[in-house]
Amino acid sequence: MKCLHVNYAIPCTKPFTCKENYAIVFDTHIIDFGPKELITKRYPNAKNIISKGQSVLLPGLINPHVHLEFSANQGVLDFGDFIPWLQSVIKHRDELQKAISSEKILNTLTSMLASGTTAIGAVSSFGLDLDACLKTPLHVTYFTEILGSRPDAVDILFNDFKSRLNSVLKSANKSFSPAISIHSPYSTHPILAQNALDIARKDDLCVSTHFMESQAEREWLDSASGGFKEFFNAFSPYAKPFCNAKGYLSLFENNHTLFTHAVQAKKSELEYIKYQGGFITHCPVSNRVLGCGLLDINRLNQMQISWHLGTDGLSSNISLSLWDEMRNALMMHQNFPLKELAKELLMGATANAAKALRLNAGSLEIGKEATFLILDLPGASLSNLPLHAILHTKKPQSIYIQGEKIDV
Ligand SMILES: [Zn+2]
Structure with missing residues (x-):
């Protein structure tokens, strides 16, 4: 079980919101997703991954x-x-x-x-x-x-x-x-x-x-x-x-x-x-x-x-x-x-x-496949996150498919 810490997250759920200082716990699927302090307390034995830069997590x-x-x-x-x-x-x-x-x-x-x-x-x-x-x-x-x-x-x-x-x-x-x-x-x-x-x-x-x-x-x-x-x-x-x-x-x-x-x-x-x-x-x-x-x-x-x-x-x-x-x-x-x-x-x-x-993917929710991207977006803030992500992203910093980090 891994626990990934990020500065921001875009869960792509309805209603659309962006999150700050969040963590996601996963194996092949998402086990939990929430504020860092809460998740760290809940899963003290998970293997922690701290992402680099100004990190933004979103679904693949x-x-x-x-x-x-x-x-x-x-x-x-x-x-x-x-x-x-x-x-x-x-x-x-x-x-x-x-x-x-x-x-x-x-x-x-x-x-x-x-x-x-x-x-x-x-x-x-x-x-x-x-x-x-x-x-x-x-x-x-x-x-x-x-x-x-x-x-x-x-x-x-x-x-x-x-x-x-x-x-x-x-x-x-x-x-x-x-x-x-x-x-x-x-x-x-x-x-x-x-x-x-x-x-x-x-x-x-x-x-x-x-x-x-x-x-x-x-x-x-x-x-x-x-x-x-x-x-x-x-x-x-x-x-x-x-x-x-x-x-x-x-x-x-x-x-x-x-x-x-x-x-x-x-x-x-x-x-x-x-x-x-x-x-x-x-x-x-x-x-x-x-x-x-x-x-x-x-x-x-x-x-x-x-x-x-x-x-x-x-x-x-x-x-x-x-x-x-x-x-x-x-x-x-x-x-x-x-x-x-x-x-x-x-x-x-x-x-x-x-x-x-009909894929069990596409959003950061418990039970969905742990298939997601981490972007590095310098200057990101909660208010400009979706627009900033689209305007500035060519490639994500990391890609996970069903819990596995993919090297490309
Ligand atoms: Zn066509």
Whole structure:
């Protein structure tokens, strides 16, 4: 049993508060958490660890939406507008796949860990990231993805998905949780989506889907018009949307689902997501670089819909660090009071993300996994802690996963 002493702590519990002169007692899980004097008296035999500098303790960061297989992108894909970007993904997909390897993905995961990310949701299109995800010390929720629009190829596509999923299911362990991703309403035939969602319900797997990311997706689903009309016409002059947005959402009614982006979602669609107990993954940098707009987090808060942060892949970002994502989000949501936004973002990168991925982590509470970070923040004070942490942190001083200090 260890007892770690810190100057400050951000427990990421509700209501959001920051603590001064606190200590945490833990083995693989958190045994106790409270003011130093109290904890020292309660656990006289615990092995004491005194952290250096102006220390700040907070839960490990959780990034529920990343595409590791696209980690080789560095300036190859066309940023700025959604459809030209999608066309560039299709054009360069093989080249980006060839440029990636298990070793490179493992390096990507190691640098994510070094930045303080201790759990991820990895959306896997091809299975190229499986080896690395099984080797990393991070907790991985591994979303095996299904997509495809040709009705005559449904059986082949579903069989391919099932064989990828079966090898993933065999690998499940305490830090690797199989899950399912339905790519999007514009790319996945409803029969494929329905069949995959049936498996997710039967096996109680988390589900992720992109939903209402771009204006082009909005126009295509609403009226078979806009940028996707031209895009799909290149494949078939008779192409039409499989269903409207509500019809797509209805497929997920009995699943545990993370809806990624939702920038262009209407209020009634958000209400339906709330009714389903769904979660929204907010990827502000990805949305900005693909010209998709900015998610209205005020509206989500008013509607009491749970949202969390994600970086998306390097296919639509330049960093997989949640500190970078939080800093960018601070600058983008200009109508939100800055200090309050900092608290919301920290919750979105920890406790809210843990809830979405069903992890027993993401907050400093008795019984949760002892997975946390220690920052060194010179000049920190109780009043500026969340904002200061986001503005100044590149890497934590120390990282613990399930009670073990990790060297990165
Ligand atoms: Zn994505």
